[in-house]
Each structure stands twice: as structure tokens, then as C-alpha cells.
Amino acid sequence: MPQSILPFLMFQGDAEAALEFYRTTIPGTQVDRMERYGEGEPVAAGRFKSARLTLAGQEVMVLDSPPVHDFTFTPAFSFYVECSDEDEVRALAAALSHDGATMMPVENYGFSRLFAWVSDRFGVSWQLNCA
Structure with a gap:
């Protein structure tokens, strides 16, 4: 049985801005863990990589994906x-x-x-x- 199932939001270059927006817009939002890219990774060291945050009790994973994708978010979710x-x-x-x-x-x-x-x-x- 899975330990947990979490929403996973994949951004393309603006995940850190989204994270800050949610933190300041949605009461009770807290960033539980944040990771930045290191040396030798596909983007510049120090740039935002991923985070785990809690929105009103719901844990959410956030990633800033280095490859450009042909898709984005949809209202279907x-x-x-x-x-x-x-x-x-x-x-x-x-x-x-x-x-x-x-x-x-x-x-x-x-x-x-x-x-x-x-x-x-x-x-x-x-x-x-x-x-």
C-alpha cells in the first residue's frame, strides 16, 4: 500500500515565484523543505529545484523542470x-x-x-x- 499520494506541480522556470505567491496568498501555507540545484546539474547552481509545502494541511510537491515541455497545467485538475x-x-x-x-x-x-x-x-x- 502506498505511504502517501501527493499533488505534484511541475513548473518551467517560475516555481520559486509560485511558491512565494502561495506562501503569501494562502493563509497557513508553509514551506517544509526546499532544494536548489547544485554544481554539475542541468541548470545553474543555486537556482530553485524543488520543494515540499503544506497548503491548509495538504502536502504538495513542487518542481522547476529544466527541460521545456509541450504541456502546462490544465483546469482538469x-x-x-x-x-x-x-x-x-x-x-x-x-x-x-x-x-x-x-x-x-x-x-x-x-x-x-x-x-x-x-x-x-x-x-x-x-x-x-x-x-
């Missing part, structure tokens, strides 16, 4: 955030969608009091809900 109140939905939706996109604006869609679906400027998708 998103973080589902259970917010404590409507103000939190509004605040997170505004902060996360800044320079990103809004798929479903903050509204009552009938299945919850308030919901929003946004993607941040790095392309990561977030569903924000206040039941």
Missing part, C-alpha cells in the same frame, strides 16, 4: 478549497485570479452558498467553496 466563510472565498478568488483567469466568478450557483473557480498567473486551477 484543480485544488478544491473549503473556505471558512464567504469573505474568504471572495478574498482568495481576487488574489489567486490576479493576472490569471476566472472560469466561474464568485457567485451562488445553487450547490453552495458561494463558489468560484479561478486559475492563478502560473496556470494552477483553484475551486473555492463556502458551503
Whole structure:
């Protein structure tokens, strides 16, 4: 049986900026471990390589991949955030969608009091809900 299953976000050059954005935007986010590239690796020594962080109790792995890929993030996968109140939905939706996109604006869609679906400027998708 697996010991754990974690979301793994692979960025292309902006993982450290994303990490800092999440740390300052999502209350309670903490960086548990961070690694930088060393001498002899495929990118300049000292550049961000990977991290493990905790977002509201959920552990997440983050990598800055040196090869350029033909893919990026998709809304088919998103973080589902259970917010404590409507103000939190509004605040997170505004902060996360800044320079990103809004798929479903903050509204009552009938299945919850308030919901929003946004993607941040790095392309990561977030569903924000206040039941």
C-alpha cells in the first residue's frame, strides 16, 4: 500500500515565484523543505529545484523542470478549497485570479452558498467553496 499520494506541480522556470505567491496568498501555507540545484546539474547552481509545502494541511510537491515541455497545467485538475466563510472565498478568488483567469466568478450557483473557480498567473486551477 502506498505511504502517501501527493499533488505534484511541475513548473518551467517560475516555481520559486509560485511558491512565494502561495506562501503569501494562502493563509497557513508553509514551506517544509526546499532544494536548489547544485554544481554539475542541468541548470545553474543555486537556482530553485524543488520543494515540499503544506497548503491548509495538504502536502504538495513542487518542481522547476529544466527541460521545456509541450504541456502546462490544465483546469482538469484543480485544488478544491473549503473556505471558512464567504469573505474568504471572495478574498482568495481576487488574489489567486490576479493576472490569471476566472472560469466561474464568485457567485451562488445553487450547490453552495458561494463558489468560484479561478486559475492563478502560473496556470494552477483553484475551486473555492463556502458551503
